Amino acid sequence: MSPSERDLDESPARAVASYEGAAQHYLSPQRRDPVKVLSEEPISRRIIAGALSWLDIPDDAPVRVLDVGSGTADGFSLLTAPGEDGVAVLPESRCRYVGLDVDPEMVATAAAHITSPRAEFVLGDVRDDLPDGEFDLYLSCGVPYSHLRSDELGEALASVLGSITAGRRRAAVVVDVLGRYSVEWQPRWHLDRWDYAMSFFAGGGEHIEEPMTFYDRTSLDRVVAGAAATTGARITRRAHTDRSVLLGRHTATGTFHPGVPRFRSLVNALVRDPEGVRAEQLHFTPAVDGAPDAVLAHLAAFARRWNATLEPFVGRALSDSDAARLADGLLTCERDAAGAGLGVGHSLTATLLVEP
Numbered sequence: 146m147s148p149s150e151r152d153l154d155e156s157p158a159r160a161v162a163s164y165e166g167a168a169q170h171y172l173s174p175q176r177r178d179p180v181k182v183l184s185e186e187p188i189s190r191r192i193i194a195g196a197l198s199w200l201d202i203p204d205d206a207p208v209r210v211l212d213v214g215s216g217t218a219d220g221f222s223l224l225t226a227p228g229e230d231g232v233a234v235l236p237e238s239r240c241r242y243v244g245l246d247v248d249p250e251m252v253a254t255a256a257a258h259i260t261s262p263r264a265e266f267v268l269g270d271v272r273d274d275l276p277d278g279e280f281d282l283y284l285s286c287g288v289p290y291s292h293l294r295s296d297e298l299g300e301a302l303a304s305v306l307g308s309i310t311a312g313r314r315r316a317a318v319v320v321d322v323l324g325r326y327s328v329e330w331q332p333r334w335h336l337d338r339w340d341y342a343m344s345f346f347a348g349g350g351e352h353i354e355e356p357m358t359f360y361d362r363t364s365l366d367r368v369v370a371g372a373a374a375t376t377g378a379r380i381t382r383r384a385h386t387d388r389s390v391l392l393g394r395h396t397a398t399g400t401f402h403p404g405v406p407r408f409r410s411l412v413n414a415l416v417r418d419p420e421g422v423r424a425e426q427l428h429f430t431p432a433v434d435g436a437p438d439a440v441l442a443h444l445a446a447f448a449r450r451w452n453a454t455l456e457p458f459v460g461r462a463l464s465d466s467d468a469a470r471l472a473d474g475l476l477t478c479e480r481d482a483a484g485a486g487l488g489v490g491h492s493l494t495a496t497l498l499v500e501p
């Protein structure tokens with residue numbers, strides 16, 4: 146048997162994500178709802194700032210970033226656009242950004258949308274050779290690595306870690322995947338890969354179904370450890386972050402867990418138009434089985450804090466200022482819960498400091 150016949154025998158066919166027609170959805174202003182702006186983006190910026198702080202790059206030096214699965218370049222905006230505090234994680238003048246994506250429409254749309262001379266976009270698959278050049282940060286956001294099976298994620302991370310060790314330098318790697326134990330898909334917690342509908346927000350138009358892989362901290366760490374062993378890379382620091390415990394986008398659609406309260410829609414309504422919203426609609430009853438004990442204990446603690454935040458507002462109509470205070474309290478619960486990093490949110494992010 147020739148080597149190529151053996152490869153075909155042993156490896157399942159390589160699938161490529163299909164995002165046909167989705168690029169415009171990613172750029173639509175509707176997509177940046179209050180939950181995204183006030184909770185998800187601040188958490189993502191915190192992750193990126195944390196990763197850069199590990200590298201001790203001098204304040205005036207350029208920072209070279211490879212954004213894996215860059216789509217329409219949310220990663221570039223997270224890096225260089227001012228956050229809620231008016232400050233960008235990285236001044237655009239210091240950013241040297243390369244976006245890598247396997248989808249030609251995404252690459253073309255991103256290149257047309259981001260005209261900064263500090264950004265370029267490359268068509269390619271992270272499982273193949275990476276774009277030329279050395280990078281300080283191998284970023285990912287918007288869960289691109291979940292498109293891969295876990296053996297393929299191992300392959301992709303080996304490619305990233307291998308390029309760091311080949312350059313004999315340190316770099317930070319941000320691995321963003323879907324969280325296995327999000328309430329958005331509680332009825333599917335027993336599965337680690339299933340057909341995920343990217344139906345976006347109600348009325349958002351596009352609907353794409355793709356098999357996606359879901360991780361908790363243990364399963365993600367296992368894949369990272371395999372890639373590190375293959376490449377000889379040393380991981381000298383790591384952190385894990387959950388993003389959107391109750392406010393993931395599928396608590397607006399209910400697609401995978403029809404019984405879940407529409408937490409995201411309700412919190413968005415508290416910010417935009419609170420008429421008719423009642424605090425009791427936001428009550429959270431955590432699962433008592435179906436996940437590891439640490440996950441269930443974390444969700445129970447989260448529920449105590451979330452429901453205590455609702456308590457003063459239960460049983461009465463909300464004034465505009467009540468609604469603003471309640472929204473603020475609930476969004477604070479979400480941002481504060483991020484540090485657990487167990488795979489209980491819409492996304493789970495591992496941040497790694499890699500040394501040769």
Ligand SMILES: C[S@@+](CC[C@H](N)C(=O)[O-])C[C@H]1O[C@@H](n2cnc3c(N)ncnc32)[C@H](O)[C@@H]1O
Pocket residue numbers: 161162164171213214215216217218219220245246247248251269270271272285286287288289290292293
């Ligand atoms: C959900 S989108 C996220 C895009 C962007 N990072 C964001 O935060 O909006 C996932 C992206 O990963 C890309 N992708 C999926 N598999 C990939 C692969 N094997 N190599 C490179 N890009 C990939 C898709 O084409 C898509 O643009």
